[in-house]
Amino acid sequence: MKHEQIDGTPAALVELARLLGVDTSFCGWDGVERPIESRTLRGVLTALGVAAGTGVEIESSLAEQRLAPWRRLLPPSVVIREGSEFELPVHARQGSATSVWIIAEDGARFEVPQHGDAGETRDVDGRPVSRLAFTIPTGLPLGWHTLHADDDGRTGEAVLVVTPARLRTPWLAAGRRDWGLMAQLYSVRSSRSWGIGDFADLGDLAAISGSQYGAGFVLVNPLHASEPAPPVEPSPYLPSSRRFFHPLYIRVEDVAEYAYLPAEARSVVEALAARQHPANLNVDRLDRDSAYAAKLTALEAIHEVPRSPARAQQFDTFRAEQGQGLSDFALWCALSERFPVDAAEWSIEPRGPQGPFAAAHRDGLAGRVEFHSWLQWLCDQQLETAQRAATDAGMSIGIMHDLAVGVQTTGSDAWTLRDVLAQGMTVGAPPDMFNQQGQNWSQPPWHPGRLAESGYAAYRDMLRSILRHAGGLRIDHILGLFRLWWIPAGGGPGEGTYVHYDHEALIGILALEAQRADAIVIGEDLGVFQPWVRDYLAERGIFGTSILWFERDNGVPVPPEHYRQQCLTSVNTHDLPPTAGYLAGDHVTLRESLGLLGRPVAEEREADRAEQATMFAAVRERGLLPTTEDGPALPVQQTVEALYAYTALTPSLLLGVALVDAVGERRTQNQPGTTDEYPNWRIPLAGPDLDLVLIEDLPANPRFAALVRAITP
Known part of the structure; x- marks a missing residue:
């Protein structure tokens, strides 16, 4: 058989890769088509379980792949x-x-x-x-x-x-417009927090924004589980598990058994709380590890309190509903407490909850497995309470969760879901104009074939868990349900290639589980994507995302009436500074200090000023800014309100208001391309002069009220 050869890559290797949905070239951000190197293709195919080391192996694998469907009576899943x-x-x-x-x-x-x-x-x-x-x-x-x-x-x-052919929910059927807050929960604290925003704070934030300001939803950062004990990864987008939740967010005093603590244990817990409460007043840095350590100590004491018969039955029911997945996750937590991530025991094969390492310790760690299962039950209960607070406050959607792209390579999902993840691969993004070296997110990808063989069970269970007490779900980098940039271990971000997924299956299952939960779905569809993808998502009832600064046509801001209706539109995102900081050029100053600029700082500032000037011109044309003054010379808050008012002119059914903009915060929450060079995901909520902002302050916050007036009739 004659094979097509591409730039020196063996023709049979090209054919085998394409047969398995592996791209043999990609179009960069500059429009130039670039071939994928043979070594990358071989590495990706090996991770897919297909031999491709030699010419003989490639021809044999080609023959086997063509014959594979004929060996099965039925497809792996439909x-x-x-x-x-x-x-x-x-x-x-x-x-x-x-x-x-x-x-x-x-x-x-x-x-x-x-x-x-x-x-x-x-x-x-x-x-x-x-x-x-x-x-x-x-x-x-x-x-x-x-x-x-x-x-x-x-x-x-x-x-x-x-x-569903198209996602249908009561909110979608009503066809109404809603606005909502976008917040990083850990940064939003009250006087009762333990230094970190928690589930009770989420309920209060929803109650205030819903009942007083008329918000329809609160979109929060991913609340996924991290490490079972400090130190924990600060990024909510690099979790241990996407199915389970982070006990860091538990409000200790809201656990029912807290009321029945013996006097001595209660004194210990109250002392822990007293030591953590001053951290709520710190406007400089958040300390997750201190808060989590204190909470775990308190929760272990509360766990010793006998549960009432009704509570015991509820816990048993929760464990039964969550099944083996919860048991395996809790076992990983217990094992991780005992064995460091680099301990030799983790390398025993076959890895995962069915391996000998797990079997040797499952019975001995039964108590800790029960404890970590109990923590997940508390998370579930408090999330249910937060969603109820949101809907009781009049919110039509309520809590909107965020789903991260993937998980840590050494986390729970990487261990428990090993059979449906591709080994030796991480995902990221190819080089683009913002990251000229590309990005490696250090997360293992779904194995498309094994996911289908499993009937998509892990994907389904993850969605069901997140949607259990939610009115909406944002999918970070929803393009990952179509294709992901796979990077072989040891290779640089630019040495990867795209691997395609059965998007009809993944989007269809997403729509099914969301419809069953009466939840809407928003896809973060920014960046490089194939043009038909947005049309496909709209056809299936999945909302898109528009960010004011990114909506341009040949450098000119898109008129508001040309925005999509089926969309969440906002002025900014968590990867940009708050709008006040953006207007001041804080992002340029920060990137210069970190050595992240690709051109001289003067050029960068000039380009930034020019970009802002075109946006101010578009806003002036709508009568939202004075025509005789330059935008930056106006009071910052007036300019911020005008930009949000511009988004209100769009037909988009969902408008997002960043909480940091509502209170005047300037500091960047996350600087892409950095880890410890900048305190990403560790910035507490504060006002324009670093004045403390607690949840109790929001009902009387004049900036908040003024910004809401700018986007509502």
């Missing part, structure tokens, strides 16, 4: 849209009597009729196999069903998921 007729390929032994049927979630049985005679036939391991076409009926209910097939005694089954 994801379809409701109301659509689907032709199911079944590979049966030639001449056999083959039947196919579906058992739905509720136990109902549906026969799947064969469509026409046998099609193509191939020799598979010395036996003729025919491809048969069966038609899955259009009237199946939404949900997770099971396909069954029988080929004269040879049986097979596969997961069948029927997803």
Whole structure:
């Protein structure tokens, strides 16, 4: 067979890569098409479990990949849209009597009729196999069903998921516009916090913004689980697990058993709280480790208090509902307390919760497993309370969670979900105009084939957990559900390639789980993407994201009426400074101090001023700024309000108001391209002069009220 060769890469290797959804070239931010090196393709294929080291291996793998579907009676899993007729390929032994049927979630049985005679036939391991076409009926209910097939005694089954053609929720049906706060929860504290914003603070933030200011939602940073004990990773976008939550956010005093602590234990907990409360007044840096250590000590004491029969039953029910996933996560937490991340025990094969390392310690750590399961139950209860506070305050959506792109390579998910993650790979982004070296996010990617083989169970369970007490979900880098930039271990960010996923399955399952939770979904669809992706997401009822500073056409700000309706539109994002800081050029000053500029600082400042000037001109044209004054010369707050008023002129159904802008904060929360060079994710909420801002201050905050007036009728 003749293969196409690309820039010296073996032609058969190119064909094998394409067959497995691995790009052999990519178009950079500058529009130039660049070939992917052979060593990168071989590394990615190896991570996919496909031998590609030699020419003989490549030809053998090609033959095996072409034959693989013929070896299976049914596909590994099938994801379809409701109301659509689907032709199911079944590979049966030639001449056999083959039947196919579906058992739905509720136990109902549906026969799947064969469509026409046998099609193509191939020799598979010395036996003729025919491809048969069966038609899955259009009237199946939404949900997770099971396909069954029988080929004269040879049986097979596969997961069948029927997803919404388009996400539908009560809020979407109403077609109303809502605005909401965007906040980094850990930075938003009250006088009752332990130095870090918590779930109770989230409920109070929702209650104030909903009942007093008319907000429809609060979008918070990812609340995913981190390490089980200090020190913990400060970035909420580099979690240990995306399915479970961070006990750092538990409000200790709200745990029911706290009221029944013995006097001596209660005194200890109260002393811990007293030592942490002064940290609420610190406007310089957040100290997660101190807060978490104190909370864990207090929670261990509360855990010793016997639960009432009703509470015990609720906990047992929670553990049963969460199943093996919770048990494995809690086991990882217990093991991590005992064995450092670099301990030799973690390397025992096969790794993961089914391996000998886990088996040797599961019984002995049963008490700690129960404790860490209990912490997740508390997180679940307090998140439920926060969402109830939001809806009771009149919010139409309530709490909106954020889903990070991936997880740590040494975290819980990397261990418990090892079978559906690609080993030896991390994800990131290719070089672009902002990061000329590219980015490595140090997160292992989903293995597309194994994820399908598993029936997408881990992906489904993760979504269900996050959506359990949520009215909305933001997906960070939603383009990762279409393709991800894989980087082989030891390679630089520029030495990767894109690997494609079954987006029809991943987006469909996302829509199904969100619809079942009555939640809306917002995709962060910024950056380099294929133009059709936005149209596809809109077709499926997934909202996009627009940031004022990024919405330009050939350098000119996009008129507000040209913004998307199905979109969350805001002035800024957590990777930019608060608007007051952006107007002052703080981002240029910071990047210069960190050596992150790609050109002289004078050029950078001039370009920044020019960009802002074009935006001010567009805002003036709408009568939102005086026509005789330059934007930066105006009071900062007036300019911030005008920019938000500009977003209110768009047809976007969701408007986001950054809490930092509502109180006048200037400091950057996160500077991309840095780790410890800048205190990312450790900046507490403060006002323009570093004056302390607590949740109790928000009801009477004049800046907050003025900014809300700027975007509401």
